[in-house]
Each structure stands twice: as C-alpha cells, then as structure tokens.
Amino acid sequence: MSDDLDENPRAFLDVCIGDDGPTRRITIRLFHEDTPKAVDNFLMICRGDAGSINLTNPNRLIRLCYSGCTFHRVVDGFMIQSGDITLNDGRGGMSVLDQIRDEEFVGDPAEEKTFEDENLGWKSMNEAGLVCMANRGPDTNTSQFFITLDDCSFLDGKHTVFGKVETGLDVVRDIGKVKVGENNKPVEDVVIVDCGQYFPESPQLKSHHQPPPPRRPRSRSPSQRRHRRHRDHHHRRRSRSPRRHHSRSRSPRRHKRHRDDDEEEYTRDDPDAEERILREEREREGRRWDNMPSNSAADEPEVKFKGRGTMRYRERKRWGGAGDSYGRLN
Template structure:
C-alpha cells in the first residue's frame, strides 16, 4: 500500500510549527511539523496552541510544550511527549479546559515514519500528549489520530530515538529529551 498522500507545503490550511530540542541540556536540533488542519482541524489547533503558548491554564498562565520532556522513547516505534503537567505520562489537558477531547477522525494512516499522532488512554481521550512515529505503525490505525508530519528534522527524531532508556522504567530516557523552545513558523 502506498503511503498517505500529504498536503503540499505552503497550503494555507496546513500550519507549520517547530520544536528546538535538547538532549541532556545540549542542543540537538530543530524539528519542523506540518499540521493537517484540513483533515483534523480541532486536533491540529490543540497541538498548535500548546506549541505557541496561546493556551492558558486554570490560573490564567500560559501552558504548553516549551520546557517539557519526551517521557517515553521506544526504538523502532515512537517518541512520546506532551505531558507538561506531570512530565511522566500521567498528565493530560486540552485547550478547551477539559482533560480530554474526542477522536476527530482516523482519515490519515500510520503508514510512514515521522507522523505526529495523538497519544491516548483509549477511545476519545485525546489531550496534550502526542508521539512521533519512527517507523510505519499500521497497528495504530483506527486507535490514534494522525494530525501532522515531520517535514524537516527527522535526523533529530532519529537521535532522540537512539537515546539510551531505562531510567525509572524501561522506556524512560536516561538523559532528559526536552523541547527547549517551540512555536509557529
């Protein structure tokens, strides 16, 4: 089966955001994503707001991915982050002030590396957590919403994937993998 055809760069319905990554406090590089607002606008907007810091928490302070860790890395599968509340995969929120929101659709398939997909705890439990695939993962189709793709910096994702794990659990990186800066392109 051929990979999913992705929107062309520069499409006004597709937003671009970035992560500047560090590993153990040292610069690792930039990852640039295109978000599929034409297919999953609600999911893309949720991620976009957390990238830009536009979202406000209960106390009215900005909340988002800046300074948060990738708390789970599994080689030949994915790198997971987005828990800026607890930093360990137990926290979740969305831009609408709830813990989670419903699956928008499963139109995009997990048919290639570099896809941005929602991490969840079952159907209709999307929040702030996400993962980046490092290989095709078709077994996730119909379970996790694909809402974007790495368009530059897959080499950075591969460096993240190669990070030794085992700290506080088998999938936890030994060195902090941090989103030092993020925003809109």
C-alpha cells in the same frame, strides 16, 4: 486528504538531548483540513495561547505550553512520546480547546479536559515521522502526542494522525536511540526548550528583499559623450578651491617693489617703511622729470594754418609731484 504544502500551518520544536547537547529543530506540517481540532489544540499549546492554570493536585501554577516538557517515553524502532504539560511524566496532560485562563482544577486534569477522536483511519501510519495524538482509549485526546520511527500501521484507526515531520527527522531518529531506563524513560533528559508556530519565508517575500539587479550602462552617441566630458570638466573646474586674486594696488605691504641698489631693503617690521618708500618714490619721480628735455618756446613744434601765418602750439605737461594729479602750463 490535504497534502498541499502551502495550505497547512507549520509548527516547530527546538529539542536538546542531554544537559550539554546542542539545540536542534524539528518542523512539523499540520493537516488542518483533515483534523482541525487536533491541529488547533497542538498550535495553541505550541504558541502558549492557553495561558496558565492553578492546579490543586498538586498545588502549583503551570503554563500550558510544550516548552519545558520532556520526551518521557522512547521506544527505538517504534515511537517517541511527549506533551505532558501538567505532570511532565506521562500521567498528565490536558486539552486546551475552549480553555478559560486561570481556571482551577481539582483532581487529575487529564480526566477533566479531553476531546474526541477525529477522522480516524484517514491516513495510514505506515511511515516514520507521522505526528499522532496519544490517548488512553477512544475520545481521550489531551495534549500528549507521539512521532513514529517506523511503520506503525497496526495502530490504524486508533489514533488521530494530524501532522508529519517536514525537517528534522534525523533529530527524531537520534532521540529514538538514546539510552532509556524503567518504563522506557530516557536516562538523560530530552527537553523541548522552545516551540511555536513556524512561518516559512515565501518566495515572493524572499525576492522582495533581494537587491535590485545592477543597471546596464546606457549607450550614448558621440555628441552625448562630448557633452558629458565637457560637463564633467566644467564641474571639476568649479569644484576646485577658488584662487586668490591679488589686488593691483601698489601698497608696499602686499607687493615687493623694484628699487635701486642704494635703497634700503623693505621689511614689514619697520614702522617707518611706508613713509620711506613714498619719499623714495617722490624723489625718483623728481629725477625722471629733471632728465627730460626743456620745454622752451624755441623747441616747441610749429603749426601752420593757411592764411593766418605761423602759430606756436604750447603743449600741456603733467607735473610729477607727490600730491598733484594734474600738470601745469610752462
């Protein structure tokens, strides 16, 4: 017997009770090692792998899938039954093992496609939530199945047990309590709105998607902390906006000049301001040279040389004119 949760596939049925009821999920663990044919048949129908077929009685195209099927028989305290993928009323159903797509069937498809019982009695039907194949006698398994609501051990050896409800047993019990009419058919439809194979997330995959743990701060020596502070300070200084370095030129358009009280105020809108300021500078330089002491020969310093008498040293003076860059001899 195979009860290993990791080696068996799983399937899900999304069920809606009534027209306005919420969609609720039932997940089923399948015993593939013990009942491989029943499990393969059930999974192919859940996934819709068998495609569609054209029926001639009645004449219509149907999809071989549990989606859209109803639970056509409900007996409280016993079981709930579904899986009629051809007629959806309990009279049909078919096996999809070795199914050829778009195959045309004549007559009742339930009599055309069946498969034999397998491993009868390997598991007792003594609990709720067991998923079993429904049949009309030995070796007449189609697509119909039922889920037990209580101990049904009186059916041991008559039906193939191929799965067990893993989650959603409360949904199964709620279906068992719906109001039914003739032939135990629910008054309100209980519909399988979606189905398929269920892949639970493995612990390895779950841990792979988790964010990494936060990194612990690394302890640093005092010298390393000083180096880090110096580096951060240097980085902040470089990241500031560069300062504007003003030119040291004496252009009247960039700097304000000190003038005497009698000078006219400089304005940028005056077109003759630059010429006027240059003229004022020349006049100011001329007044400065006029106030200096005279450079006559009597006032020049005397330089005495041994054995040669007295010589006069005539110093070279700079001229403060507007266009001259060198002085002249007096």
